[in-house]
Amino acid sequence: MREITLIPGDGIGPEITEAVKAIFSAANVPVTWEEENAGQTTFDSIGELIPSTLIASLKKNKVALKGPITTPVGKGFKSINVQLRQMFDLYSNVRPAKTTPGVNTRFENVNLVLFRENTEGLYSGLEMFDERLQISDSVARLTRVGCRKIIRAAFEYANKHNCKKVTAVHKANILKSAGALFLSEASEIAKEYPHIQYDDKIIDNMCMQLVIKPEQFDVIVTTNLFGDILSDLCAGLVGGLGVVSGANIGNDMAIFEAVHGSAPDIAGQGKANPTALLRSAIMMLHHIDLKEEANRIETALDATLANREQCTGDLGGNASTMEFAQHIISKL
Structure with a gap:
Protein backbone atom coordinates (compact mmCIF):
# COMPACT_ATOMS: atom_id res chain seq x y z
CA MET A 1 0.00 0.00 0.00
CA ARG A 2 1.56 3.29 -1.15
CA GLU A 3 0.99 6.46 0.87
CA ILE A 4 0.39 9.58 -1.23
CA THR A 5 0.31 13.21 -0.09
CA LEU A 6 -3.05 14.68 -1.11
CA ILE A 7 -3.42 18.48 -1.40
CA PRO A 8 -7.11 19.28 -2.02
CA GLY A 9 -6.51 23.00 -2.61
CA ASP A 10 -9.40 25.44 -2.51
CA GLY A 11 -12.31 26.62 -4.64
CA ILE A 12 -13.43 23.55 -6.59
CA GLY A 13 -10.36 21.64 -5.40
CA PRO A 14 -12.03 19.72 -2.55
CA GLU A 15 -14.94 18.65 -4.81
CA ILE A 16 -12.84 17.26 -7.63
CA THR A 17 -10.50 15.67 -5.07
CA GLU A 18 -13.43 13.79 -3.50
CA ALA A 19 -14.46 12.57 -6.95
CA VAL A 20 -10.97 11.19 -7.63
CA LYS A 21 -10.86 9.55 -4.20
CA ALA A 22 -14.20 7.84 -4.87
CA ILE A 23 -12.99 6.50 -8.22
CA PHE A 24 -9.73 5.23 -6.71
CA SER A 25 -11.66 3.52 -3.91
CA ALA A 26 -14.04 1.83 -6.35
CA ALA A 27 -11.09 0.68 -8.46
CA ASN A 28 -9.36 -0.77 -5.37
CA VAL A 29 -6.21 1.23 -6.05
CA PRO A 30 -3.66 0.26 -3.36
CA VAL A 31 -2.91 3.77 -2.09
CA THR A 32 -3.67 5.65 1.10
CA TRP A 33 -3.99 9.42 1.31
CA GLU A 34 -2.21 11.73 3.72
CA GLU A 35 -4.14 14.98 3.39
CA GLU A 36 -2.39 18.31 3.77
CA ASN A 37 -3.25 21.67 2.28
CA ALA A 38 -1.68 24.96 1.21
CA GLY A 39 -2.60 28.39 -0.11
CA GLN A 40 -5.43 30.71 0.85
CA THR A 41 -7.09 28.06 3.01
CA THR A 42 -4.08 27.46 5.26
CA PHE A 43 -3.14 31.14 5.23
CA ASP A 44 -6.56 32.02 6.63
CA SER A 45 -6.49 29.27 9.25
CA ILE A 46 -2.87 29.14 10.46
CA GLY A 47 -1.16 32.05 8.72
CA GLU A 48 1.05 29.87 6.48
CA LEU A 49 0.87 29.47 2.71
CA ILE A 50 2.96 26.28 2.73
CA PRO A 51 2.67 24.63 6.16
CA SER A 52 5.61 22.73 7.61
CA THR A 53 3.39 19.65 7.91
CA LEU A 54 2.90 19.66 4.13
CA ILE A 55 6.63 19.94 3.52
CA ALA A 56 7.26 17.04 5.91
CA SER A 57 4.62 14.92 4.18
CA LEU A 58 6.12 15.59 0.74
CA LYS A 59 9.62 14.72 1.93
CA LYS A 60 8.32 11.47 3.41
CA ASN A 61 6.01 10.27 0.65
CA LYS A 62 7.89 11.62 -2.42
CA VAL A 63 4.66 11.63 -4.47
CA ALA A 64 1.69 13.99 -4.25
CA LEU A 65 -1.61 14.73 -5.98
CA LYS A 66 -2.57 18.41 -5.88
CA GLY A 67 -5.80 20.22 -6.63
CA PRO A 68 -5.92 23.88 -7.72
CA ILE A 69 -4.51 26.29 -5.12
CA THR A 70 -5.10 30.03 -4.77
CA THR A 71 -2.13 32.24 -3.91
CA PRO A 72 -3.37 35.46 -2.21
CA VAL A 73 -3.26 38.26 -4.78
CA GLY A 74 -1.83 41.72 -4.20
CA LYS A 75 0.04 40.87 -1.00
CA GLY A 76 3.46 40.20 -2.50
CA PHE A 77 3.29 36.42 -2.13
CA LYS A 78 5.23 34.27 -4.57
CA SER A 79 3.25 31.60 -6.41
CA ILE A 80 2.85 28.46 -4.30
CA ASN A 81 3.34 26.29 -7.37
CA VAL A 82 6.62 28.04 -8.20
CA GLN A 83 7.79 27.74 -4.59
CA LEU A 84 7.11 24.00 -4.46
CA ARG A 85 8.83 23.43 -7.79
CA GLN A 86 11.94 25.30 -6.72
CA MET A 87 11.95 23.94 -3.16
CA PHE A 88 12.09 20.32 -4.36
CA ASP A 89 13.84 20.92 -7.72
CA LEU A 90 10.86 19.65 -9.70
CA TYR A 91 12.56 20.75 -12.89
CA SER A 92 10.38 18.87 -15.34
CA ASN A 93 6.82 20.03 -16.00
CA VAL A 94 5.17 17.35 -18.14
CA ARG A 95 1.94 18.15 -19.96
CA PRO A 96 0.39 15.57 -22.33
CA ALA A 97 -2.20 16.73 -24.86
CA LYS A 98 -4.17 14.03 -26.66
CA THR A 99 -7.39 14.08 -28.65
CA THR A 100 -10.25 12.35 -26.81
CA PRO A 101 -13.27 10.89 -28.65
CA GLY A 102 -16.36 12.74 -27.45
CA VAL A 103 -14.52 15.96 -26.59
CA ASN A 104 -15.19 18.20 -29.55
CA THR A 105 -12.27 20.29 -30.78
CA VAL A 238 -7.63 19.00 -27.26
CA GLY A 239 -10.46 20.60 -25.28
CA GLY A 240 -8.96 22.99 -22.74
CA LEU A 241 -7.41 22.93 -19.29
CA GLY A 242 -10.33 20.97 -17.87
CA VAL A 243 -9.36 17.76 -19.67
CA VAL A 244 -5.54 17.69 -19.57
CA SER A 245 -3.13 16.37 -16.96
CA GLY A 246 0.07 17.79 -15.56
CA ALA A 247 3.05 16.72 -13.47
CA ASN A 248 6.05 18.35 -11.84
CA ILE A 249 8.84 15.79 -11.63
CA GLY A 250 12.32 15.87 -10.11
CA ASN A 251 14.92 13.21 -9.49
CA ASP A 252 13.29 11.90 -6.30
CA MET A 253 9.90 13.62 -6.00
CA ALA A 254 6.84 14.19 -8.17
CA ILE A 255 3.72 16.33 -7.71
CA PHE A 256 0.81 15.61 -10.06
CA GLU A 257 -1.72 18.41 -10.41
CA ALA A 258 -4.78 19.80 -12.07
CA VAL A 259 -3.41 22.66 -14.16
CA HIS A 260 -6.60 24.73 -14.22
CA GLY A 261 -7.59 27.36 -11.67
CA SER A 262 -9.64 27.03 -8.51
CA ALA A 263 -12.81 28.52 -10.10
CA PRO A 264 -14.23 30.03 -6.90
CA ASP A 265 -17.31 31.24 -8.81
CA ILE A 266 -18.64 27.66 -9.06
CA ALA A 267 -17.14 26.22 -5.87
CA GLY A 268 -19.55 24.13 -3.82
CA GLN A 269 -22.12 23.89 -6.61
CA GLY A 270 -21.26 20.41 -7.89
CA LYS A 271 -20.54 21.73 -11.37
CA ALA A 272 -16.79 21.15 -11.53
CA ASN A 273 -15.27 18.72 -14.01
CA PRO A 274 -12.76 16.38 -12.28
CA THR A 275 -11.22 15.07 -15.53
CA ALA A 276 -7.98 17.08 -15.32
CA LEU A 277 -7.24 15.98 -11.76
CA LEU A 278 -8.24 12.39 -12.55
CA ARG A 279 -5.96 12.29 -15.57
CA SER A 280 -3.14 13.68 -13.43
CA ALA A 281 -3.87 10.92 -10.90
CA ILE A 282 -3.68 8.37 -13.73
CA MET A 283 -0.25 9.78 -14.65
CA MET A 284 0.70 9.36 -11.01
CA LEU A 285 -0.31 5.68 -11.07
CA HIS A 286 1.93 5.09 -14.07
CA HIS A 287 4.73 6.87 -12.23
CA ILE A 288 4.48 4.53 -9.24
CA ASP A 289 4.11 1.45 -11.47
CA LEU A 290 0.42 0.79 -10.87
CA LYS A 291 -0.16 0.52 -14.59
CA GLU A 292 -3.04 -1.96 -14.52
CA GLU A 293 -5.08 0.29 -12.23
CA ALA A 294 -4.15 3.32 -14.33
CA ASN A 295 -5.32 1.67 -17.55
CA ARG A 296 -8.62 0.48 -16.00
CA ILE A 297 -9.51 3.98 -14.80
CA GLU A 298 -8.41 5.61 -18.04
CA THR A 299 -10.57 3.22 -20.10
CA ALA A 300 -13.60 3.97 -17.90
CA LEU A 301 -12.94 7.72 -18.12
CA ASP A 302 -12.64 7.68 -21.91
CA ALA A 303 -15.85 5.66 -22.21
CA THR A 304 -17.65 8.24 -20.06
CA LEU A 305 -16.25 11.21 -21.99
CA ALA A 306 -17.53 9.60 -25.19
CA ASN A 307 -21.09 9.80 -23.80
CA ARG A 308 -21.84 13.52 -23.61
CA GLU A 309 -24.99 13.12 -21.50
CA GLN A 310 -22.89 11.62 -18.70
CA CYS A 311 -20.43 14.53 -18.65
CA THR A 312 -20.40 17.75 -16.67
CA GLY A 313 -21.84 20.95 -18.07
CA ASP A 314 -18.58 22.30 -19.49
CA LEU A 315 -18.49 19.25 -21.80
CA GLY A 316 -22.12 19.58 -22.85
CA GLY A 317 -23.67 17.21 -20.34
CA ASN A 318 -25.91 17.52 -17.29
CA ALA A 319 -24.01 15.47 -14.71
CA SER A 320 -22.79 16.89 -11.42
CA THR A 321 -19.22 16.35 -10.31
CA MET A 322 -20.06 13.21 -8.31
CA GLU A 323 -22.56 11.92 -10.89
CA PHE A 324 -19.80 12.08 -13.47
CA ALA A 325 -17.55 10.17 -11.07
CA GLN A 326 -20.27 7.54 -10.59
CA HIS A 327 -20.59 7.09 -14.35
CA ILE A 328 -16.86 6.36 -14.47
CA ILE A 329 -17.16 3.96 -11.53
CA SER A 330 -20.00 2.09 -13.26
CA LYS A 331 -17.65 1.36 -16.19
CA LEU A 332 -14.72 0.05 -14.15
Whole structure:
Protein backbone atom coordinates (compact mmCIF):
# COMPACT_ATOMS: atom_id res chain seq x y z
CA MET A 1 0.00 0.00 0.00
CA ARG A 2 1.56 3.29 -1.15
CA GLU A 3 0.99 6.46 0.87
CA ILE A 4 0.39 9.58 -1.23
CA THR A 5 0.31 13.21 -0.09
CA LEU A 6 -3.05 14.68 -1.11
CA ILE A 7 -3.42 18.48 -1.40
CA PRO A 8 -7.11 19.28 -2.02
CA GLY A 9 -6.51 23.00 -2.61
CA ASP A 10 -9.40 25.44 -2.51
CA GLY A 11 -12.31 26.62 -4.64
CA ILE A 12 -13.43 23.55 -6.59
CA GLY A 13 -10.36 21.64 -5.40
CA PRO A 14 -12.03 19.72 -2.55
CA GLU A 15 -14.94 18.65 -4.81
CA ILE A 16 -12.84 17.26 -7.63
CA THR A 17 -10.50 15.67 -5.07
CA GLU A 18 -13.43 13.79 -3.50
CA ALA A 19 -14.46 12.57 -6.95
CA VAL A 20 -10.97 11.19 -7.63
CA LYS A 21 -10.86 9.55 -4.20
CA ALA A 22 -14.20 7.84 -4.87
CA ILE A 23 -12.99 6.50 -8.22
CA PHE A 24 -9.73 5.23 -6.71
CA SER A 25 -11.66 3.52 -3.91
CA ALA A 26 -14.04 1.83 -6.35
CA ALA A 27 -11.09 0.68 -8.46
CA ASN A 28 -9.36 -0.77 -5.37
CA VAL A 29 -6.21 1.23 -6.05
CA PRO A 30 -3.66 0.26 -3.36
CA VAL A 31 -2.91 3.77 -2.09
CA THR A 32 -3.67 5.65 1.10
CA TRP A 33 -3.99 9.42 1.31
CA GLU A 34 -2.21 11.73 3.72
CA GLU A 35 -4.14 14.98 3.39
CA GLU A 36 -2.39 18.31 3.77
CA ASN A 37 -3.25 21.67 2.28
CA ALA A 38 -1.68 24.96 1.21
CA GLY A 39 -2.60 28.39 -0.11
CA GLN A 40 -5.43 30.71 0.85
CA THR A 41 -7.09 28.06 3.01
CA THR A 42 -4.08 27.46 5.26
CA PHE A 43 -3.14 31.14 5.23
CA ASP A 44 -6.56 32.02 6.63
CA SER A 45 -6.49 29.27 9.25
CA ILE A 46 -2.87 29.14 10.46
CA GLY A 47 -1.16 32.05 8.72
CA GLU A 48 1.05 29.87 6.48
CA LEU A 49 0.87 29.47 2.71
CA ILE A 50 2.96 26.28 2.73
CA PRO A 51 2.67 24.63 6.16
CA SER A 52 5.61 22.73 7.61
CA THR A 53 3.39 19.65 7.91
CA LEU A 54 2.90 19.66 4.13
CA ILE A 55 6.63 19.94 3.52
CA ALA A 56 7.26 17.04 5.91
CA SER A 57 4.62 14.92 4.18
CA LEU A 58 6.12 15.59 0.74
CA LYS A 59 9.62 14.72 1.93
CA LYS A 60 8.32 11.47 3.41
CA ASN A 61 6.01 10.27 0.65
CA LYS A 62 7.89 11.62 -2.42
CA VAL A 63 4.66 11.63 -4.47
CA ALA A 64 1.69 13.99 -4.25
CA LEU A 65 -1.61 14.73 -5.98
CA LYS A 66 -2.57 18.41 -5.88
CA GLY A 67 -5.80 20.22 -6.63
CA PRO A 68 -5.92 23.88 -7.72
CA ILE A 69 -4.51 26.29 -5.12
CA THR A 70 -5.10 30.03 -4.77
CA THR A 71 -2.13 32.24 -3.91
CA PRO A 72 -3.37 35.46 -2.21
CA VAL A 73 -3.26 38.26 -4.78
CA GLY A 74 -1.83 41.72 -4.20
CA LYS A 75 0.04 40.87 -1.00
CA GLY A 76 3.46 40.20 -2.50
CA PHE A 77 3.29 36.42 -2.13
CA LYS A 78 5.23 34.27 -4.57
CA SER A 79 3.25 31.60 -6.41
CA ILE A 80 2.85 28.46 -4.30
CA ASN A 81 3.34 26.29 -7.37
CA VAL A 82 6.62 28.04 -8.20
CA GLN A 83 7.79 27.74 -4.59
CA LEU A 84 7.11 24.00 -4.46
CA ARG A 85 8.83 23.43 -7.79
CA GLN A 86 11.94 25.30 -6.72
CA MET A 87 11.95 23.94 -3.16
CA PHE A 88 12.09 20.32 -4.36
CA ASP A 89 13.84 20.92 -7.72
CA LEU A 90 10.86 19.65 -9.70
CA TYR A 91 12.56 20.75 -12.89
CA SER A 92 10.38 18.87 -15.34
CA ASN A 93 6.82 20.03 -16.00
CA VAL A 94 5.17 17.35 -18.14
CA ARG A 95 1.94 18.15 -19.96
CA PRO A 96 0.39 15.57 -22.33
CA ALA A 97 -2.20 16.73 -24.86
CA LYS A 98 -4.17 14.03 -26.66
CA THR A 99 -7.39 14.08 -28.65
CA THR A 100 -10.25 12.35 -26.81
CA PRO A 101 -13.27 10.89 -28.65
CA GLY A 102 -16.36 12.74 -27.45
CA VAL A 103 -14.52 15.96 -26.59
CA ASN A 104 -15.19 18.20 -29.55
CA THR A 105 -12.27 20.29 -30.78
CA ARG A 106 -11.06 21.83 -34.04
CA PHE A 107 -8.36 19.19 -34.39
CA GLU A 108 -8.06 15.41 -34.68
CA ASN A 109 -5.16 13.04 -34.05
CA VAL A 110 -3.30 15.31 -31.64
CA ASN A 111 -1.01 13.25 -29.42
CA LEU A 112 1.93 15.16 -28.01
CA VAL A 113 3.75 15.74 -24.72
CA LEU A 114 5.33 19.01 -23.71
CA PHE A 115 8.36 19.16 -21.40
CA ARG A 116 8.74 22.58 -19.80
CA GLU A 117 11.78 23.50 -17.70
CA ASN A 118 10.23 24.34 -14.35
CA THR A 119 12.74 26.14 -12.13
CA GLU A 120 14.81 28.59 -14.21
CA GLY A 121 14.32 31.08 -17.03
CA LEU A 122 12.21 34.17 -16.47
CA TYR A 123 10.61 32.53 -13.42
CA SER A 124 13.90 32.45 -11.50
CA GLY A 125 12.72 35.41 -9.41
CA LEU A 126 15.63 37.64 -10.45
CA GLU A 127 13.75 40.93 -10.70
CA MET A 128 14.88 44.49 -10.00
CA PHE A 129 13.12 47.84 -10.07
CA ASP A 130 15.00 51.15 -10.29
CA GLU A 131 12.82 53.73 -8.55
CA ARG A 132 14.84 56.67 -9.87
CA LEU A 133 14.72 55.64 -13.51
CA GLN A 134 11.40 53.77 -13.24
CA ILE A 135 12.89 50.75 -15.01
CA SER A 136 12.01 47.13 -14.27
CA ASP A 137 14.37 44.27 -15.14
CA SER A 138 13.54 40.55 -15.14
CA VAL A 139 16.44 38.20 -15.77
CA ALA A 140 16.02 34.94 -17.70
CA ARG A 141 18.64 32.77 -16.01
CA LEU A 142 19.46 29.46 -17.67
CA THR A 143 22.13 27.05 -16.51
CA ARG A 144 23.84 24.42 -18.60
CA VAL A 145 22.90 21.82 -15.98
CA GLY A 146 19.26 22.91 -16.01
CA CYS A 147 19.08 22.76 -19.81
CA ARG A 148 20.64 19.31 -19.85
CA LYS A 149 18.22 17.92 -17.26
CA ILE A 150 15.02 18.96 -19.01
CA ILE A 151 16.27 18.07 -22.51
CA ARG A 152 17.46 14.65 -21.37
CA ALA A 153 14.12 14.06 -19.62
CA ALA A 154 12.34 14.74 -22.91
CA PHE A 155 14.57 12.39 -24.89
CA GLU A 156 14.33 9.67 -22.25
CA TYR A 157 10.55 9.91 -22.35
CA ALA A 158 10.59 9.69 -26.14
CA ASN A 159 12.88 6.67 -25.96
CA LYS A 160 10.75 4.89 -23.35
CA HIS A 161 7.46 5.53 -25.12
CA ASN A 162 8.68 4.90 -28.69
CA CYS A 163 8.07 8.47 -29.78
CA LYS A 164 9.49 9.38 -33.16
CA LYS A 165 10.51 13.01 -32.75
CA VAL A 166 11.68 15.59 -30.21
CA THR A 167 11.32 19.30 -31.03
CA ALA A 168 13.28 21.93 -29.08
CA VAL A 169 11.59 25.34 -28.94
CA HIS A 170 13.68 28.48 -28.44
CA LYS A 171 14.34 32.11 -29.41
CA ALA A 172 18.05 31.80 -30.10
CA ASN A 173 17.80 34.23 -33.02
CA ILE A 174 17.13 37.05 -30.52
CA LEU A 175 18.22 35.69 -27.13
CA LYS A 176 21.80 35.20 -28.26
CA SER A 177 23.05 33.86 -24.91
CA ALA A 178 20.19 32.06 -23.15
CA GLY A 179 18.57 30.81 -26.35
CA ALA A 180 21.86 29.64 -27.80
CA LEU A 181 22.74 27.75 -24.61
CA PHE A 182 19.44 25.84 -24.65
CA LEU A 183 19.68 25.09 -28.37
CA SER A 184 23.31 23.94 -28.25
CA GLU A 185 22.58 21.53 -25.38
CA ALA A 186 19.57 20.12 -27.26
CA SER A 187 21.70 19.54 -30.35
CA GLU A 188 24.40 17.75 -28.36
CA ILE A 189 22.02 15.50 -26.41
CA ALA A 190 20.12 14.63 -29.60
CA LYS A 191 23.28 12.94 -30.91
CA GLU A 192 22.97 10.35 -28.12
CA TYR A 193 19.57 9.27 -29.48
CA PRO A 194 20.17 8.75 -33.23
CA HIS A 195 16.99 6.68 -33.58
CA ILE A 196 14.86 9.69 -32.54
CA GLN A 197 14.29 12.46 -35.07
CA TYR A 198 15.31 15.87 -33.72
CA ASP A 199 14.44 19.35 -34.91
CA ASP A 200 14.06 22.82 -33.46
CA LYS A 201 11.57 25.62 -33.89
CA ILE A 202 11.64 29.32 -33.02
CA ILE A 203 8.84 30.00 -30.52
CA ASP A 204 6.72 32.25 -32.75
CA ASN A 205 6.85 29.79 -35.65
CA MET A 206 6.07 26.97 -33.20
CA CYS A 207 2.84 28.67 -32.12
CA MET A 208 1.77 28.99 -35.74
CA GLN A 209 2.68 25.39 -36.56
CA LEU A 210 0.73 24.08 -33.59
CA VAL A 211 -2.50 25.70 -34.76
CA ILE A 212 -1.97 24.71 -38.40
CA LYS A 213 -0.83 21.09 -38.08
CA PRO A 214 -0.42 19.95 -34.46
CA GLU A 215 -0.28 16.26 -35.42
CA GLN A 216 3.26 16.79 -36.76
CA PHE A 217 4.61 17.06 -33.19
CA ASP A 218 5.43 14.29 -30.76
CA VAL A 219 7.59 15.44 -27.82
CA ILE A 220 8.28 19.15 -27.32
CA VAL A 221 10.90 20.54 -24.95
CA THR A 222 11.40 24.19 -24.07
CA THR A 223 12.26 26.76 -21.41
CA ASN A 224 10.05 27.97 -18.58
CA LEU A 225 8.14 30.92 -20.02
CA PHE A 226 7.75 29.45 -23.51
CA GLY A 227 6.59 26.19 -21.94
CA ASP A 228 4.05 27.98 -19.77
CA ILE A 229 2.50 29.53 -22.87
CA LEU A 230 2.74 26.49 -25.15
CA SER A 231 1.29 24.09 -22.56
CA ASP A 232 -1.96 26.05 -22.43
CA LEU A 233 -2.00 26.39 -26.20
CA CYS A 234 -1.63 22.61 -26.52
CA ALA A 235 -4.43 22.10 -23.99
CA GLY A 236 -6.63 24.28 -26.18
CA LEU A 237 -6.03 21.94 -29.11
CA VAL A 238 -7.63 19.00 -27.26
CA GLY A 239 -10.46 20.60 -25.28
CA GLY A 240 -8.96 22.99 -22.74
CA LEU A 241 -7.41 22.93 -19.29
CA GLY A 242 -10.33 20.97 -17.87
CA VAL A 243 -9.36 17.76 -19.67
CA VAL A 244 -5.54 17.69 -19.57
CA SER A 245 -3.13 16.37 -16.96
CA GLY A 246 0.07 17.79 -15.56
CA ALA A 247 3.05 16.72 -13.47
CA ASN A 248 6.05 18.35 -11.84
CA ILE A 249 8.84 15.79 -11.63
CA GLY A 250 12.32 15.87 -10.11
CA ASN A 251 14.92 13.21 -9.49
CA ASP A 252 13.29 11.90 -6.30
CA MET A 253 9.90 13.62 -6.00
CA ALA A 254 6.84 14.19 -8.17
CA ILE A 255 3.72 16.33 -7.71
CA PHE A 256 0.81 15.61 -10.06
CA GLU A 257 -1.72 18.41 -10.41
CA ALA A 258 -4.78 19.80 -12.07
CA VAL A 259 -3.41 22.66 -14.16
CA HIS A 260 -6.60 24.73 -14.22
CA GLY A 261 -7.59 27.36 -11.67
CA SER A 262 -9.64 27.03 -8.51
CA ALA A 263 -12.81 28.52 -10.10
CA PRO A 264 -14.23 30.03 -6.90
CA ASP A 265 -17.31 31.24 -8.81
CA ILE A 266 -18.64 27.66 -9.06
CA ALA A 267 -17.14 26.22 -5.87
CA GLY A 268 -19.55 24.13 -3.82
CA GLN A 269 -22.12 23.89 -6.61
CA GLY A 270 -21.26 20.41 -7.89
CA LYS A 271 -20.54 21.73 -11.37
CA ALA A 272 -16.79 21.15 -11.53
CA ASN A 273 -15.27 18.72 -14.01
CA PRO A 274 -12.76 16.38 -12.28
CA THR A 275 -11.22 15.07 -15.53
CA ALA A 276 -7.98 17.08 -15.32
CA LEU A 277 -7.24 15.98 -11.76
CA LEU A 278 -8.24 12.39 -12.55
CA ARG A 279 -5.96 12.29 -15.57
CA SER A 280 -3.14 13.68 -13.43
CA ALA A 281 -3.87 10.92 -10.90
CA ILE A 282 -3.68 8.37 -13.73
CA MET A 283 -0.25 9.78 -14.65
CA MET A 284 0.70 9.36 -11.01
CA LEU A 285 -0.31 5.68 -11.07
CA HIS A 286 1.93 5.09 -14.07
CA HIS A 287 4.73 6.87 -12.23
CA ILE A 288 4.48 4.53 -9.24
CA ASP A 289 4.11 1.45 -11.47
CA LEU A 290 0.42 0.79 -10.87
CA LYS A 291 -0.16 0.52 -14.59
CA GLU A 292 -3.04 -1.96 -14.52
CA GLU A 293 -5.08 0.29 -12.23
CA ALA A 294 -4.15 3.32 -14.33
CA ASN A 295 -5.32 1.67 -17.55
CA ARG A 296 -8.62 0.48 -16.00
CA ILE A 297 -9.51 3.98 -14.80
CA GLU A 298 -8.41 5.61 -18.04
CA THR A 299 -10.57 3.22 -20.10
CA ALA A 300 -13.60 3.97 -17.90
CA LEU A 301 -12.94 7.72 -18.12
CA ASP A 302 -12.64 7.68 -21.91
CA ALA A 303 -15.85 5.66 -22.21
CA THR A 304 -17.65 8.24 -20.06
CA LEU A 305 -16.25 11.21 -21.99
CA ALA A 306 -17.53 9.60 -25.19
CA ASN A 307 -21.09 9.80 -23.80
CA ARG A 308 -21.84 13.52 -23.61
CA GLU A 309 -24.99 13.12 -21.50
CA GLN A 310 -22.89 11.62 -18.70
CA CYS A 311 -20.43 14.53 -18.65
CA THR A 312 -20.40 17.75 -16.67
CA GLY A 313 -21.84 20.95 -18.07
CA ASP A 314 -18.58 22.30 -19.49
CA LEU A 315 -18.49 19.25 -21.80
CA GLY A 316 -22.12 19.58 -22.85
CA GLY A 317 -23.67 17.21 -20.34
CA ASN A 318 -25.91 17.52 -17.29
CA ALA A 319 -24.01 15.47 -14.71
CA SER A 320 -22.79 16.89 -11.42
CA THR A 321 -19.22 16.35 -10.31
CA MET A 322 -20.06 13.21 -8.31
CA GLU A 323 -22.56 11.92 -10.89
CA PHE A 324 -19.80 12.08 -13.47
CA ALA A 325 -17.55 10.17 -11.07
CA GLN A 326 -20.27 7.54 -10.59
CA HIS A 327 -20.59 7.09 -14.35
CA ILE A 328 -16.86 6.36 -14.47
CA ILE A 329 -17.16 3.96 -11.53
CA SER A 330 -20.00 2.09 -13.26
CA LYS A 331 -17.65 1.36 -16.19
CA LEU A 332 -14.72 0.05 -14.15
